[in-house]
Amino acid sequence: MTAVNDRNKCCYCAGCPIVCPVGAIELIDGIVVIDKEKCTNCGACVKVCPVGAMSIKR
Numbered sequence: 767m768t769a770v771n772d773r774n775k776c777c778y779c780a781g782c783p784i785v786c787p788v789g790a791i792e793l794i795d796g797i798v799v800i801d802k803e804k805c806t807n808c809g810a811c812v813k814v815c816p817v818g819a820m821s822i823k824r
C-alpha cells in the first residue's frame with residue numbers, strides 16, 4: 767500500500783509534504799511526488815488534505 771495523489775483534485779497547497787513524518791512527499795514543479803519506499807501508510811497526508819486528493823491505495 768502507499769499514498770496516492772489525485773492530480774485532478776490537488777490544489778498544491780503544500781500541506782501534505784509538511785505533515786508527512788517520514789519525508790515521503792515532495793512538491794516538484796507543482797506536482798506531488800510520493801516515495802513509495804518511504805511511505806508508511808500513516809494517513810497523515812489524507813487527513814490534512816483540504817480537497818480529498820490523497821488516499822491510501824493497495
Ligand code: SF4
Binds near residue numbers: 785791
Ligand atoms: S501516508 Fe503518511 S508516510 Fe505515506 S505519504 Fe502520507 S503522510 Fe507520508
Ligand code: SF4
Binds near residue numbers: 781782818819
Ligand atoms: S494536501 Fe492535498 S491539495 Fe495540498 S498539496 Fe497535498 S494533495 Fe495537494
